Each structure stands twice: as C-alpha cells, then as structure tokens.
Amino acid sequence: MQTEIINIGDELLIGQVINTNASWMSEQLNLAGFPVHRVTIIPDDPQHILDALKESGQRSELVLLTGGLGPTKDDLTKDTLCKYFRTKLVFDPVTFQTIEKFFKARGFQVTVINRKQAEIPENCIAIPNINGTAPGMWFEQEVPGVEKKHVFVSMPGVPFEMKAMLLNEVIPRLKQYFQPVTVLHHTLLTQGIGESFLSDLLEDWETHLPVNLHLAYLPQPGIVRLRLTGQGDDESRLQKQMDEEISKLKLLIPDYIFGEDNTTLEAVVGKLLKEKGSTLATAESCTGGYIAHLVTSIPGSSEYYKGSIIAYSNDIKVKELGVNEKTILENGAVSEEVVKQMAGNVRTRFDSDYSIAVSGIAGPDGGTKDKPVGLTWIAIAGPSGVQAGKYFFGDNRERNIRRAALQALNLLRKHILGS
C-alpha cells in the first residue's frame, strides 16, 4: 500500500519554519509498518489544498494531512475537505464537550471562534486532541474498482498536538484498518572512506542482496552512513535476514565502522573513555578547538575530558606545548615530529591517559607545493606510546576542520581498542 503526507502552511514555504513534522511522522509511520512514499508541502490556499487532495487520493491508500486547523485558519481546510468529499459542516456535541473541558481546565470560557472548532464535516469521525482544541478528522473514501476504502486523516500542524494524536489515536486505528507490512532498518556509521570507495568494496555483496533488502549511502562531510532497509510479512524472519546481511557487511569493512544507528563518533569515543575510566587531553592547531567542541558537546564529558591547548601560532606551540623550536624550524609546524611532540607533551602536562594532537593546513591560504592545503598530521598518544598519520583532506576550510577532527577521534577510538 502507498502512504503520503500533506503538510499545509505558508510558513513552511518561505524557509521560516523547517518541516520537522514530516520527518517525525515518516519515522513513526515507518516503524508502524506504513512506509511513506511522498511528502507534499502546500500553502494555506483552497485551490492548492483541493489539488493535493485529488492527486493523493488517486495515488495512495492512506493520506495524512497536517495544518490549517487552528481557530483562525480553520475554515480554509475544513471547507476544502467538505468540498472534496461533497459534504457539509455539522456541529459535533462530543467534540464541543472536549473543547469546553479544555478551556474550563484553564479557567476560560469557550469563545465563538473556538465553538466553531466543534463543527466538522458530516462524513468524518472526530479524533480527540488531548493537547489542543482542534479535533483530528478521519475520512474514508470509496474508490472505483478498489475493495478497501482509502483513508484520509487530517491533524493539527502544532507539533505536540499532532504527535500525541498520531501516536495515541491515529496509528492504532490505522493498524486495525490496514494490515501493514513489517519494515526494518539498520544503519552502520563509517568514517575515513568516501562513498564511491565504499561502493567499490560493497559492490559484490550489494548485488547479491535478497530483493526485499536495500542499501542506501548517506554521506556527510567525513562520515558515510550505510542504511539497510528490509520489508517482509514475518518480522522475526526479516530480522534474521537483516542480521545475517549486517554481519556480512561488517566483515567487508571492519576498519571503517565506528558505530550503529543514531549515535555520533564523539559519543562513541566518550562512552569508551568512560567505560575504561580513562581521561583525554587534546592539542589542536588547524582544527582550532573543534575537537574539543565535539568532545564537550556530550553531556558528562567532564568525567573524562581534561582540556586542551590550542596553539594557533608557533610560539604558543613552543611555549605552551613544549615543542622543540629546532624541530619546527627543520620540519615545519605541519610535520610528524611536531605533532608527535604536541601529543606527548599535552598528555604529560594534563596528566591524561590519552591525547590527540592535530597540525595541518586548513586553508584557503598557507599551502605550498610540498605542503598543500588539506595536508594534516594527526598523532595519538597513550600508555603504549605515540603514533602519527598523514592525511590529505581537500581544499575547503570548513570541511577540512571537520574531516580532521572526525579522523582524529576515530584514530583515538581504534588506538584505545588496540587495533
């Protein structure tokens, strides 16, 4: 079956409000077994609403609408729904009681405008709104040549009203009405390899995936998420099938996977340090505090993070990090020797178990033929010694900073795990 979402609201079409309703609804509907095939945003305009209802009603068994139901915009969507379903508004006493109760609980009388909210199209079933006054509306529509009537559900656009209504009222009714297929997702998070190189490594495995499983590549600067999606009738069988393929996938790219599903590299590293009771210090040059920022964005990071010295000039590298002046003169600030001294010395000074040091050329200026923009040295120091690696990231300052920071955190993760 096909499901779609229609979000009504001018504010969504001028960039003032990001349409977070659609992604939240899609996630919940997917989890409940109603994969969403289309999302449409339209303005608060009767003709646009009518067009969208006509198109979606022909295409999809299930259409969920949000927005256009507040006390001020009320008439617009409800009148258009009446026009589409060739019906009229009638006063619903049960809905009115709910509205009256809602206002009384807050010490208010029901206004004329709010009384109008109890008027709903004659052919719909009202769905209670526990967090507001505009009821939801459930419509069923005969479609020529189709046995089961199509369903339209209209909900308020205010996120906390819509969310409670979808979870507590709408999804249970949908499950009863339709018999949804099972959809499962599993995401692996990778760092240090680009989308096309990953694709080369996975090509053979991907071609042999069962037809009901599908892999998607979701790249961000420095990170590629791999999402495996499966559909099936039998949940436990599907789960087993997914687990098998995920196991195979993990064996193909063990060096690049740092986590699963909704986590971040900084959270994974933080958890690892916490579990080991270990501490971390950092010494940053080109990343300019971004590693520290990622590490400290995790609540509770003060348990394992001691701090950082950001040495954005050579004299600070010498004075505050104890880097040998001669080493800088002979090798340059962006070199294996310097980054190793930075890592070793900050670890000693901050008395931490582990340390990270980064020195590179973030750009856009400062590159030379031998040391181009994007060149970055990263060192990790720990109880077992210091190791360093050389990387070429690219020519964009913002992404070089991000890529270097993520690469450094992943090196630390591997160093701690002893791989």
Next chain:
Amino acid sequence: MQTEIINIGDELLIGQVINTNASWMSEQLNLAGFPVHRVTIIPDDPQHILDALKESGQRSELVLLTGGLGPTKDDLTKDTLCKYFRTKLVFDPVTFQTIEKFFKARGFQVTVINRKQAEIPENCIAIPNINGTAPGMWFEQEVPGVEKKHVFVSMPGVPFEMKAMLLNEVIPRLKQYFQPVTVLHHTLLTQGIGESFLSDLLEDWETHLPVNLHLAYLPQPGIVRLRLTGQGDDESRLQKQMDEEISKLKLLIPDYIFGEDNTTLEAVVGKLLKEKGSTLATAESCTGGYIAHLVTSIPGSSEYYKGSIIAYSNDIKVKELGVNEKTILENGAVSEEVVKQMAGNVRTRFDSDYSIAVSGIAGPDGGTKDKPVGLTWIAIAGPSGVQAGKYFFGDNRERNIRRAALQALNLLRKHILGS
C-alpha cells in the same frame, strides 16, 4: 509564475534526515524573487521520479530537484531524466575534467564509477559543482501554448554542494532567464536580546512601514536576524525607501546590532582585530573550545588569534591558567573572581592584546539552587583592564554553549570599540 521543489531521497521519507534543503532553498528562492508554491519529497524510485516530473512540469514554470546524483547504486535520477526528456546520456568532457581535478587534488585516481558522473543527458547544460563530483543539470522544456520554455534544474542532495550551486550558479541564471520583480533585502544582525523584546521595541516603527516593505524576525540560538524585504518596480526608488527605514531601525536598537547581511559575529570580531593589528587569546571552561572554533572558522584568523587553554577541570584551571586554588575553593569555579583570573592570566601567558574567559554550567547536570544550569560568567581582558558579566542562558546544553560563546564575542567587540 509558479516555482516548486522536488527533493528525492529515501532517507527523507523514513525520518532519518530532516529535509533542511527544502526550507533553505525556499528562503533563498524567495529572496531572489521566486516564491515557492510546493515542495514534494519522493523516494529514490524511477516511477515516483517520473510521476513527479510530469505533474510539476504541467503545473510550474520552474522546477528545482535535489538528490539522487551521487556515484552509487541508489541513484537513478539521471536515467529517469533521460526518459522524461526522451534523450540519452552522453559523456561530457568538461565535466570529466572537473571531476578529474577534484580527485587529483585529493591524491586519488578517478574510479570507473566516478567517470560515469561525467555522463549527462544530451539535452541539458551542465552546471559546475565546486564542492563535489556530480554536476548540476539545467533543462528547458517546450510547453504547448506557452511562450517561454519551462525550466528544470537538477542538483545534488548533499547540502553544501547544493547550496554553493544554487547561490553561485543557478539563481543568477534564473534571474537572467525569468526576469522577476525587484525584491530587495537588508538584514541587521542582533545579539543579546530575544525576539519578543525586540518586537516590543520595534512595534511602533513596524506599524508605520510602507505597505511594500515587510520585516521578518529570524531567530537562532543567541542571535536574532531582522530582515527587511521590499518589493517594487523601480529599483533605485525602492533602495532609497529601504535605506531610510533601515536608518530609523538602527537608531531604535543601537546596542544590539553587531553587523549586517551575510556576516557572522566571529567575522566582525576578526575584522576588528585585524584592522587594529591586535591579537586575541581565550580561556574556556563550559564552552569547551566552541569560542576557539568560531574564531578559527574564519580564514586568516591565525593573523590575530594566538590560541586557547581549555580548562575542563579545576586542576587544569590552577595548573595551566594559574587560577588561585583558594579562589576556586572560596567562590567556586563559576564565579567572577575565577573568570577574571582566567582572562587576565591567559592574556599574559599568550602575550595577547585581548582575551576572553568563560566559566559556566552548561548542563544538563552540575546545577545547584544557587548556581543553576545556564549560569555563566564571562570576562574580557584588554589593555584597559578586566571586566566581567554574569548571564543566565537556559537549560539546554547545546544552546547554552552557543549563547555563551556569542555573548562573549559580542562583549569583546564592544570592549574593543570602547562602548
């Protein structure tokens, strides 16, 4: 004319990724004089893509597509575009050169998969992608009974690739092709005051604005942007009208405005330091490197930024920043005395003209009745001495870090300007 956006991507339909592209694109297209009337999200599926192309092409003069252009297997958009426009893929040598250059700069050879990215539909014009390998594509389509051909533009879905392409390549071409009404924008950037308080101060001025001018409040954590938009036929008259109102607006809230249009507080502060030939050092506790990250996100910041000590534990505050241990014991780490010592000492140690120090409780843990989550002390030190201020930001860790960092940068800006 009617404009619509089609975002292609399974990830947008399972709730894993919020469709921020649509709101950003809507904003930019609106600003350029192309109001958006519809946004549609569809899966990576040829039939859905084909249906959406057919519907939108009938309805709208301008259709912008994103997504489905990466080098991997889940990308079907180009084949579907060929089917829709009844054309075939051809190898584009210019695009290939760009891809080759992109890979060479990173020390890689072009793979077979990436070579395929230089194949584009025969009837389109390739649009360069400065941040990636997939080119954009500009199509024009004859529509029966319509004089001007409809335009379709296909762009990558990766936000930073799409953004650069839309701003630098697509919008200038659209302005040349369609000649939209003149829309002018002027944005003032404020820090340190919330949206509702600003609105109170501006109410009277706003009510008396000419009907063709409109003010929008665009809040972000710590910053409110005020965007004045004007529409008109005569550009120079409109410009004069806008300038007059902006002058009045500036007089109403002089203390809160730190810049105009597309700048940032970190860029404004950087420019000021550079102009004065002055240097900066920072000492961060609760902001955990975020101030350093903001400062060093500006190209050329090594000219004025010397570095930072991030002291995420009390012993680092004592050992590395020379804060008096007794002061911490008597006043706590989040106090006027500690933050003043941090600012003064880092300025001396790093031999900088100015310094910033921050100490606060970012949350979610660590708050007490006397010192709740969100309490933050900020100090600025300069040639004329040290000043400190106390702030209460809120209960959200991420926003507290951002608000504290922006407040600190604005305090430094005012300190340097001597206000």
